[in-house]
Amino acid sequence: MSLKALLLSAFAVLFMWPGSAASAHAEFLASDPPDGATLTEQIDTVTLAFSGEVATIGEGFTALDSTGTLTAASIESTVDGAEWRIGFDRPPTGSVVVRWEVKAPDAHPFTGSIGFSVPGSPAGSEAAAAVTEEALREFARTETSSPQLLGAVGRIIGIAGVMLSIGALAFAGLVVRGYPSLVARVMYWVRRTALLIPLGAAVEFVAQIGQVGSVGGVVFSTFGVALGLRVAGGMLLLMQAPLSGPPVPTAAPTGERLLVAAGHVALPRPAETCETDLVVPSTSPDGTASLAAVAMLVGAFLFDGHTVTEGSRVLTGLFDAVHVLAGAVWVGGVAMLAVVLWSFRAELAPAEQARVVLRFSTIAAVAVVGVAIGGIVLAITILDGVSDLWSTQWGRALAAKTALAAVAGACGAYNHRMLIPDLERGFSPSSTLDQIRVIVAVEVTALLLLLAVTGWLVGASS
Structure with a gap:
């Protein structure tokens, strides 16, 4: 088989490759609690919703509050992979930032973050100085890699x-x-x-x-x-x-x-x-x-x-x-x-x-x-x-x-x-x-x- 014929055959196979509606970029839709919200009671989970199936890459889901890094005790997703529920090892305190690094089925990665605040304040001035508002803003920034x-x-x-x-x-x-x-x-x-x-x-x-x-x-x-x-x-x-x-x-x-x-x-x-x-x-x-x-x-x-x-x-x-x-x-x-x-x-x-x-x-x-x-x-x-x-x-x-x-x-x-x-x-x-x-x-x-x-x-x- 000539190289030209081989390329034409490859075209036929690739062009007929089945694709689904979820096979392109996904995007962030909403979260619970919403981005920018000020809550009146403490929580221990955050839910993120995307427009289609996503999978974690790199650091996946990470979080930071006024007292330090939050550890994800559990990460669960729905069957279609479009909604993720992150449970923390302790209730977040003060200003909170949740960041994600995921990819869509077409392998296109994307990052983002949300921020909200919850009741309470950091325990002690030393902890407060360790995670300043500037540090939280820097953590929320998702720069192009x-x-x-x-x-x-x-x-x-x-x-x-x-x-x-x-x-x-x-x-x-x-x-x-x-x-x-x-x-x-x-x-x-x-x-x-x-x-x-x-x-x-x-x-x-x-x-x-x-x-x-x-x-x-x-x-x-x-x-x-x-x-x-x-x-x-x-x-x-x-x-x-x-x-x-x-x-x-x-x-x-x-x-x-x-x-x-x-x-x-x-x-x-x-x-x-x-x-x-x-x-x-x-x-x-x-x-x-x-x-x-x-x-x-x-x-x-x-x-x-x-x-x-x-x-x-x-x-x-x-x-x-x-x-x-x-x-x-x-x-x-x-x-x-x-x-x-x-x-x-x-x-x-x-x-x-x-x-x-x-x-x-x-x-x-x-x-x-x-x-x-x-x-x-x-x-x-x-x-x-x-x-x-x-x-x-x-x-x-x-x-x-x-x-x-x-x-x-x-x-x-x-x-x-x-x-x-x-x-x-x-x-x-x-x-x-x-x-x-x-x-x-x-x-x-x-x-x-x-x-x-x-x-x-x-x-x-x-």
């Missing part, structure tokens, strides 16, 4: 690779078709950005093991399925053609529209404007392998993140796929448009550059609509209310992502409504293209920052 930061870096690398490679692949097939040298240059970037996918997956895998503490706990989880799909999809893209250097312009006879020699194809150019032609190896993506790779990479998002725990699994997954695929076409397409406009500005006639811009403009408009529809539906599904946009980590990241998308969208809209009509009318194409290059550069910058925020968003607690 090194493995969590490493995991965020891996997600950003991997998501950037997915979005850029899929978008570049679409750009090669839909925008620069008929221009062999441009297809070759874009496919060069497809393979280069695809390298980021297994690299990001490897970094995430190591980081997840560092948090969960078990290789099997990561591999045999929906998160492991997501990583497997990404690696398989990335490998298929890397197998599209050998990893060689970028196409290099070489001289060709003046006035020739098409040059074919020794298996090389030149870019068609108007004879009257042609000084040199681009001679590059002819290359094109394998349609079946490319579609399988895209399906794997998009499908991986259905096994990781927040979307599979909210609403209808089928509908939420559908809108998630639309959001990811449309976003990739937009982000990767804009990046490749910048490559074409800046790298080929001297070799490609203004009329041909304008044709590429016009082709992508139509595709980008459809992609932006898909991004907006998918994003709005997912936000409504995941957020409990508008206040979550500033009161939760996930909401704040979403607000930042939306702001960056608005900047990029404004750049695209300006090109589409103000500059592209000038290209269609043939009004000063060189000057108009110079303006488009600058706007596209700004749009690419905003979209690359958006990818970084998206990587953080996938792992953030909602």
Whole structure:
């Protein structure tokens, strides 16, 4: 069996892996006593409720009160693992903080804490000095650990690779078709950005093991399925053609529209404007392998993140796929448009550059609509209310992502409504293209920052 066939078989197995509604991030829901409560009588147990099944990792459940560390005499959970009851060896006194370190079934870990106060005061001033209010606040603080930061870096690398490679692949097939040298240059970037996918997956895998503490706990989880799909999809893209250097312009006879020699194809150019032609190896993506790779990479998002725990699994997954695929076409397409406009500005006639811009403009408009529809539906599904946009980590990241998308969208809209009509009318194409290059550069910058925020968003607690 060839490596490509093996990867396609792995895709079929992984994509059909059964998932449940509990197979993504869990979140803290409530506690008894509630966070911030002031009680009138002493207690010896605390109950914590989560949105789905969780399991303890690291230190698990720990507590501290005004007299010192509380020891958990008993820890019990319900059958579904969503509610935990912690019994202490003595009644807490004064200010109390309970902290947890747990993981969801998809192996994503998360930490948190609650605080409340109970009657009584520390026995003796020496004990009181040992556990100050500042010490309690420090204990309650759940800072991001090194493995969590490493995991965020891996997600950003991997998501950037997915979005850029899929978008570049679409750009090669839909925008620069008929221009062999441009297809070759874009496919060069497809393979280069695809390298980021297994690299990001490897970094995430190591980081997840560092948090969960078990290789099997990561591999045999929906998160492991997501990583497997990404690696398989990335490998298929890397197998599209050998990893060689970028196409290099070489001289060709003046006035020739098409040059074919020794298996090389030149870019068609108007004879009257042609000084040199681009001679590059002819290359094109394998349609079946490319579609399988895209399906794997998009499908991986259905096994990781927040979307599979909210609403209808089928509908939420559908809108998630639309959001990811449309976003990739937009982000990767804009990046490749910048490559074409800046790298080929001297070799490609203004009329041909304008044709590429016009082709992508139509595709980008459809992609932006898909991004907006998918994003709005997912936000409504995941957020409990508008206040979550500033009161939760996930909401704040979403607000930042939306702001960056608005900047990029404004750049695209300006090109589409103000500059592209000038290209269609043939009004000063060189000057108009110079303006488009600058706007596209700004749009690419905003979209690359958006990818970084998206990587953080996938792992953030909602």
